[in-house]
Amino acid sequence: MDGANSDGPGAGSGALARISPATVLEALRLPRSGRVYDLGLELNDRIPSNPAFTPLSLQFTHRPDESGKGSSFQFSADTFSGGLHIGTHMDAFVHVQAGNRVFGGAAIGEALGPKGWTQYGMETVRPMIGRGILLDIPGLKGVARLDDRYEITIDDLKAELARKKLMIRQGDFVLVRTGKIQDWGNPAAFQAAEPGVGRDAAIWLYDAGMAVLATDTTGTEPLPFADEAATTHRAMLVERGVHLLENLFLEDAARDGASEGLFVNLPLRITGATGSWIRPILVV
Numbered sequence: 670m671d672g673a674n675s676d677g678p679g680a681g682s683g684a685l686a687r688i689s690p691a692t693v694l695e696a697l698r699l700p701r702s703g704r705v706y707d708l709g710l711e712l713n714d715r716i717p718s719n720p721a722f723t724p725l726s727l728q729f730t731h732r733p734d735e736s737g738k739g740s741s742f743q744f745s746a747d748t749f750s751g752g753l754h755i756g757t758h759m760d761a762f763v764h765v766q767a768g769n770r771v772f773g774g775a776a777i778g779e780a781l782g783p784k785g786w787t788q789y790g791m792e793t794v795r796p797m798i799g800r801g802i803l804l805d806i807p808g809l810k811g812v813a814r815l816d817d818r819y820e821i822t823i824d825d826l827k828a829e830l831a832r833k834k835l836m837i838r839q840g841d842f843v844l845v846r847t848g849k850i851q852d853w854g855n856p857a858a859f860q861a862a863e864p865g866v867g868r869d870a871a872i873w874l875y876d877a878g879m880a881v882l883a884t885d886t887t888g889t890e891p892l893p894f895a896d897e898a899a900t901t902h903r904a905m906l907v908e909r910g911v912h913l914l915e916n917l918f919l920e921d922a923a924r925d926g927a928s929e930g931l932f933v934n935l936p937l938r939i940t941g942a943t944g945s946w947i948r949p950i951l952v953v
Contacts (some may be wrong), residue, residue, distance in 0.1 A: 683910020692840040696800040707947035709757040717856035722752030753944035762789040764943040785941020792938040801842040801932025814848025819864035837877035842932040848918040850885040865890040883914035
């Protein structure tokens with residue numbers, strides 16, 4: 670099967686290498702209630718979208734009223750298209766470049782082919798299974814949501830970990846709630862600005878053992894950027910090989926006081942792609 674083993678150039682997993690069979694087995698023991706939180710949002714043409722990305726669209730290619738003519742059965746089929754960084758999605762390392770280089774040090778010209786990236790495309794990304802911890806920063810501060818452009822700091826993370834009596838472990842999926850997803854039904858407000866995880870805070874999580882960073886925002890960090898040369902995206906994707914998961918729905922889990930559980934995310938293996946739509950879950 671083409672690409673089945675993902676052993677070619679750029680098949681390294683970055684911080685996902687921190688997830689071992691042992692960490693997976695430990696995570697499988699975490700659920701106690703069996704409750705499953707669906708952290709993915711619906712994909713349709715009404716959701717917030719960066720105007721730089723192709724809007725989502727579903728179109729019928731076969732309709733039952735047409736396919737059933739002269740037949741004893743009917744069927745329908747459709748085509749779904751649009752930008753892979755719209756809706757609940759994840760970033761491949763090659764979503765961002767810095768200094769004309771990608772994660773691992775290859776020059777753009779070496780890693781970019783006529784039909785996508787030849788290094789670190791989505792086909793190289795492993796299934797994601799491990800311990801997920803939910804850091805509810807608005808809950809820490811006693812508010813419903815953080816203000817737009819608020820930068821989550823190292824002190825915020827330390828305080829929330831202490832409140833939840835948690836520690837970052839090697840290979841963790843860190844889910845950070847800001848409350849920004851409450852604007853999801855208002856695309857203009859959702860895209861205008863957002864709070865997020867600051868660069869220093871993200872690096873601190875990485876140094877503590879984090880494998881993947883997930884948020885309920887469209888851009889992970891505070892937007893608009895305070896400094897385009899020193900972003901959380903660059904620090905994670907390009908410099909450290911940490912995938913970013915964005916636009917997760919964390920409201921139900923936070924409301925119920927969930928703090929840790931089994932996190933599962935199976936991204937689509939799209940050859941050469943910079944991202945993938947996802948439907949992650951947290952089982953507690």
